[in-house]
Amino acid sequence: MNKLLEIKDKAIKFYGEYEHFIFPAIKFVVALMAFITIDLNIGYMTKISSIPVALLLALVCALLPVNAIIWISSVMILLDMYSLSIEVAAITLVLFAVIYFIYFRFAPKDGMLAILTPICFQLKIPYVIPVAAGLLRQAYSVMAVICGTLLYYFLDGIKLNASALAEVVDKKGGSTTKLNVTMGQLLENREMFIVMAVFVLTTLVVYMVRRLNIRNSWTIATIAGVLIQLVSLLVLYLALGLTGKTIWLIIGSAISMLIGFAIRFIFMNLDYARTENVQFEDDEYYYYVKAVPKKMIATEEKVVKHFGNTGSLGKKIPRHNQENISKKSIAKELEVDEDIFKDNN
Incomplete structure (x- = not known):
């Protein structure tokens, strides 16, 4: 345990010293993952769906605020949807307007959550997000989780029905059919509403x-959140006949548990054995405070012992002749007795 605490302290110190370089690097990695995810799943516009473009845009996002990743990703998605169908692009634009209203109204500082939620869905571990959001953020951060979940299921539905949307281009009433198929991804997706409800419940409980x-x-909150997700989604997946997702649900729940414990270790690793109850007062109130110290590595204090006249510490001795320095001049500068330089032999 002491070794882990030492590693944590060093990591925190390292991040504090190089934060101006580390955080842009994190934004670059997250943005690159988001753009590559878009290109691999709905990259219908080939001109922007390439690794060089993703690298360039990720580099730009590294120099901008986190919300820039959301805006640039939205533009890329709209261009891909326009390449697929103008009707689909119009519905996507309306959906983005609703999502942005919810996001910027309630959780404008939770851009990372909104971005990481679809990415974690793509990695088949979205169950990490509600637990992490409940531990690290405020209750309103659940709105960012909702926005990310809604976006993932909508785009996933478009991907699954892309061929159907392309086939009705030349048919009579094709636009109406496209609108029906696109809106069906939102209004008829029971799995999406179930997952959103479970994620909201998990985040708030944690x-x-x-x-x-x-x-x-924090440990109890992590265990409670993971169990709520696991039991609720397992029952609902079985009820909907989505048996293929149960394995990833179990794996994702285990990963969520580990990440939750890691977050607790980093941000709230307390030593309850040394809990103190403190009482004090001012002119108007009595205060009863419970103080729980953090687990930390005890640092050794270096003691420097001084011998002789310590008043001379830090004084500079002028050396007019480097090869022949008078003992008398040294004694005068150090304000000590000249006799201490005599050879006792």
Whole structure:
């Protein structure tokens, strides 16, 4: 445990010293993952769906605020949807307007959550997001999780029905059919609504439990959140006949548990054995405070011992002749007795 604490302290210190370089690198990696995910799944416009373009845009995002990743990703998605169908692009634009209203109204500082949610869905581990959001963010951050989940299921539905949307281009009433297929991805997707409801419940439960005045609240919150997701989604997947997702649900829940414990270790690793109850007062109130210290590595204090006249510390001795320095001049500068330089032999 002490070794882990030492590694954590060093990592925190390293991040504090090089934050101006590390955070842009993180934004670059997240943006690159987002753009590559878009290109691999809905890259209908070949001119922008390439690795060099993704690298260039990710580099730009590394120098801009986090929300720039959302805006650039939205433009790329709209261009891909326009290449597929103008009707699909119009519905996507309306959907983005709704998502942006929700996001910028309630959770404008949770851009990373909104971006990472579709990415984690693509990696088949979206169950990590509600647990992490409940531990690290506020209750309103659930809106960013909702926006990311909604976006993923909509784009996934478009991907699955891309051939059907392309085939009705020349048929009579083709636009109406496209609108029906596109809107069906939102209004008839029972799995999407179920997953969103479970994610909202998980995020809020984790958030409320980790704020309780109990020991190991973050650990209890993580376990509670993971169990809620696992049991709820397992039952609902079986009810909908989505048996192929149960394996990834179990794997994702295990990963969520590990990440939750890692977050607790980094941000809320407390030593409850040394808990202190403090009481003090001012002119108007009495205060009862419970102080729980963090687990930290005890640093050794270096003690420097000084011998002789310490008043001379830090003084500079002028050396007019480097090869022949008078003992008398040294004694005068150090304000000590000249006799201490005499040879006792």
